[in-house]
Amino acid sequence: MTEIYRASTTAPVNIAVVKYWGKRDAKLNLPTNSSLSVTLSQADLRTLTTATCSSTYTGEDTLTLNGSPSDISGARTQACLRELRSLRAALEEKDPSLPKLSKMPLRLVSENNFPTAAGLASSAAGFAALVRAIANLYELPNSPTELSIIARQGSGSACRSLFGGYVAWRHGSQEDGLDSKAVEIAPASHWPEMRALILVVSAAKKGVSSTSGMQQTVATSDLFKGRVATVVPAHMDAMEKAIAARDFAGFAEVTMKDSNSFHSCCSDTYPPIYYMNDVSRAAVRAVEAINAAAGKTIAAYTFDAGPNAVIYFLEENSNLIIGTFYKLLQGVDGWKEEAKASSSSIQLEEAVSSIIQGGVSRIIMTSVGEGPVKTEQHLA
Amino acid sequence: MTEIYRASTTAPVNIAVVKYWGKRDAKLNLPTNSSLSVTLSQADLRTLTTATCSSTYTGEDTLTLNGSPSDISGARTQACLRELRSLRAALEEKDPSLPKLSKMPLRLVSENNFPTAAGLASSAAGFAALVRAIANLYELPNSPTELSIIARQGSGSACRSLFGGYVAWRHGSQEDGLDSKAVEIAPASHWPEMRALILVVSAAKKGVSSTSGMQQTVATSDLFKGRVATVVPAHMDAMEKAIAARDFAGFAEVTMKDSNSFHSCCSDTYPPIYYMNDVSRAAVRAVEAINAAAGKTIAAYTFDAGPNAVIYFLEENSNLIIGTFYKLLQGVDGWKEEAKASSSSIQLEEAVSSIIQGGVSRIIMTSVGEGPVKTEQHLA
Numbered sequence: 001m002t003e004i005y006r007a008s009t010t011a012p013v014n015i016a017v018v019k020y021w022g023k024r025d026a027k028l029n030l031p032t033n034s035s036l037s038v039t040l041s042q043a044d045l046r047t048l049t050t051a052t053c054s055s056t057y058t059g060e061d062t063l064t065l066n067g068s069p070s071d072i073s074g075a076r077t078q079a080c081l082r083e084l085r086s087l088r089a090a091l092e093e094k095d096p097s098l099p100k101l102s103k104m105p106l107r108l109v110s111e112n113n114f115p116t117a118a119g120l121a122s123s124a125a126g127f128a129a130l131v132r133a134i135a136n137l138y139e140l141p142n143s144p145t146e147l148s149i150i151a152r153q154g155s156g157s158a159c160r161s162l163f164g165g166y167v168a169w170r171h172g173s174q175e176d177g178l179d180s181k182a183v184e185i186a187p188a189s190h191w192p193e194m195r196a197l198i199l200v201v202s203a204a205k206k207g208v209s210s211t212s213g214m215q216q217t218v219a220t221s222d223l224f225k226g227r228v229a230t231v232v233p234a235h236m237d238a239m240e241k242a243i244a245a246r247d248f249a250g251f252a253e254v255t256m257k258d259s260n261s262f263h264s265c266c267s268d269t270y271p272p273i274y275y276m277n278d279v280s281r282a283a284v285r286a287v288e289a290i291n292a293a294a295g296k297t298i299a300a301y302t303f304d305a306g307p308n309a310v311i312y313f314l315e316e317n318s319n320l321i322i323g324t325f326y327k328l329l330q331g332v333d334g335w336k337e338e339a340k341a342s343s344s345s346i347q348l349e350e351a352v353s354s355i356i357q358g359g360v361s362r363i364i365m366t367s368v369g370e371g372p373v374k375t376e377q378h379l380a
Numbered sequence: 381m382t383e384i385y386r387a388s389t390t391a392p393v394n395i396a397v398v399k400y401w402g403k404r405d406a407k408l409n410l411p412t413n414s415s416l417s418v419t420l421s422q423a424d425l426r427t428l429t430t431a432t433c434s435s436t437y438t439g440e441d442t443l444t445l446n447g448s449p450s451d452i453s454g455a456r457t458q459a460c461l462r463e464l465r466s467l468r469a470a471l472e473e474k475d476p477s478l479p480k481l482s483k484m485p486l487r488l489v490s491e492n493n494f495p496t497a498a499g500l501a502s503s504a505a506g507f508a509a510l511v512r513a514i515a516n517l518y519e520l521p522n523s524p525t526e527l528s529i530i531a532r533q534g535s536g537s538a539c540r541s542l543f544g545g546y547v548a549w550r551h552g553s554q555e556d557g558l559d560s561k562a563v564e565i566a567p568a569s570h571w572p573e574m575r576a577l578i579l580v581v582s583a584a585k586k587g588v589s590s591t592s593g594m595q596q597t598v599a600t601s602d603l604f605k606g607r608v609a610t611v612v613p614a615h616m617d618a619m620e621k622a623i624a625a626r627d628f629a630g631f632a633e634v635t636m637k638d639s640n641s642f643h644s645c646c647s648d649t650y651p652p653i654y655y656m657n658d659v660s661r662a663a664v665r666a667v668e669a670i671n672a673a674a675g676k677t678i679a680a681y682t683f684d685a686g687p688n689a690v691i692y693f694l695e696e697n698s699n700l701i702i703g704t705f706y707k708l709l710q711g712v713d714g715w716k717e718e719a720k721a722s723s724s725s726i727q728l729e730e731a732v733s734s735i736i737q738g739g740v741s742r743i744i745m746t747s748v749g750e751g752p753v754k755t756e757q758h759l760a
Binding site (some may be wrong): 227263286 | 491583602603606607610611614633636637639643644645647648649650651652654658661664668753
């Protein structure tokens with residue numbers, strides 16, 4: 001009888017508060033600067049991946065993504081598979097009693113629990129789940145940080161999705177990239193009150209892909225040099241201190257300034273790259289108005305390579321932040337039951353309210369969460 | 381009998397291609413960096429100012445602006461009047477036969493030939509006309525560069541409107557600001573083919589004033605340091621070479637990059653300042669599409685502290701550039717007769733065309749022009 005070997009895992013989405021933008025080595029996905037992210041709860045956003053292999057399988061490795069066959073011949077995916085196989089092969093060499101999984105074709109099946117329509121970059125969760133699932137299948141003893149070096153080669157920010165909570169990606173300096181890896185700054189349990197409200201903004205047209213966009217920025221933005229040399233190092237330092245001290249105002253200021261710095265380098269690229277639109281900017285004004293009304297910084301905006309606004313805040317201020325946006329956006333999908341009970345006296349300017357109402361197509365309510373979780377829920 | 385002394389002048393608007401943004405001394409309007417502008421034709425955009433004085437006048441100096449009394453008690457206007465009076469007083473001291481104009485109240489009357497609705501900063505033309513008119517009235521022998529030191533104290537960019545053609549404002553280094561002045565890089569006759577099409581964009585709400593905005597940028601933008609230290613000096617040097625060589629592609633690239641750099645520093649300000657909106661960005665895409673269709677750089681965009689797009693191009697390409705926008709915006713005010721005969725085969729993307737059609741409220745067609753002109757057309 002021939003066995004089928006199988007392992008499954010879930011992996012989370014992460015949203016950076018100090019942004020990754022710019023590669024010093026495009027092949028190895030080595031970044032020009034360190035970055036730091038908050039891992040989001042898998043109850044709301046996760047990728048589930050099952051990795052299977054068997055001596056009865058023939059042909060190439062395959063990946064089925066959200067029900068459709070997906071091409072994995074790309075150099076990045078191949079790099080991940082090659083490195084994981086060689087780690088397994090080393091184990092098999094040390095212990096000849098182990099089944100030769102490294103020689104068997106892989107069948108990978110992966111699904112997101114959030115609609116692609118959400119316009120969230122799913123590659124981070126996707127590559128983290130792929131690497132973690134195969135590592136589980138191969139019973140690799142490697143630590144998440146060691147696996148992050150592999151996941152990074154699939155998609156840079158994927159290395160941060162191998163951990164829960166608050167995660168730094170150290171840029172490293174070695175040419176081989178072996179010191180460019182993710183580490184946990186603090187577990188979700190250190191600061192579990194962190195919440196995130198995502199305003200999904202319908203973009204008129206898809207922007208420049210982040211892969212090509214960041215290369216154009218490195219090549220043409222004069223202001224970007226300052227971001228890499230001084231801005232990001234200062235933001236990393238301040239952010240780690242703010243997280244250690246659970247200082248939300250400090251966390252928020254760095255989060256907002258770093259998002260502004262990143263998007264300013266995009267618009268300083270030649271030709272300029274614009275990811276934020278008037279709806280995104282209205283969300284910035286809304287957060288500023290909420291903080292002004294509260295008399296202190298209780299909300300922080302950040303934007304990735306797209307128009308969606310991610311708003312971080314603490315549980316204690318949920319009612320005020322959720323309430324302010326629920327008043328405007330009751331009609332859109334994604335609100336949780338608790339939102340219906342929320343209330344806020346904060347009145348946004350008409351100009352800001354109407355732009356947000358006209359441009360936000362769905363909501364995601366979530367919070368800080370855990371890293372990848374091994375599961376017995378298998379996809380086939 | 382008592383005489384009434386009178387002199388009138390017109391002064392032009394200028395649009396910078398290397399932007400002034402940031403003061404090292406707010407009281408004296410001393411800039412953090414040099415800047416360079418193109419003076420626009422007074423046939424299309426000008427301020428006409430008449431300065432009168434008489435021993436029969438009593439009370440304070442007065443200014444009537446576009447038909448309404450205007451407050452001139454502000455420190456900046458007072459600085460200009462004080463300096464001009466002291467120059468006149470020195471002449472009167474040297475030659476006692478001169479009438480004591482420096483002792484007489486001034487009656488200033490000023491009018492713009494363009495609607496305030498155009499949303500163009502008129503302070504540059506306004507202060508240049510005020511200084512030039514009084515200098516004429518006082519028969520001051522001072523050169524335009526010497527007068528630019530006075531106009532600069534009224535409104536920084538006003539110093540550049542004392543010249544026609546292509547004008548640099550040298551930031552200078554002295555504390556007293558006596559070396560922070562405007563000089564002519566090239567007269568309009570050196571490169572008379574330069575044209576400008578201004579797309580007047582209706583802003584949802586008025587942005588941050590440039591005076592307070594630039595101070596916030598100096599205080600809070602980390603990227604701005606790089607703009608001042610390296611970006612602007614390189615742009616000034618490249619721009620002067622491009623103008624000397626009548627190299628439009630070079631002129632255009634620096635113009636676009638400097639506008640991008642300036643607005644990127646605004647969005648890196650904390651809280652961020654946004655002057656460009658989705659309509660402005662659509663204009664950027666339209667210019668990129670025109671240059672792509674032409675196979676070379678024949679148009680350049682630049683944006684001041686507001687959403688209006690100023691598009692520079694050469695006379696030889698008027699038909700293509702004017703034609704592309706006339707097709708979209710026939711309905712709006714400001715087109716000249718020649719536009720109706722223009723034609724362009726360039727098709728902009730639907731997304732870009734519709735945003736421009738929805739957001740541009742008027743057009744100004746103009747070109748490089750001369751500096752202030754003494755006139756016998758007097759306002760009263």
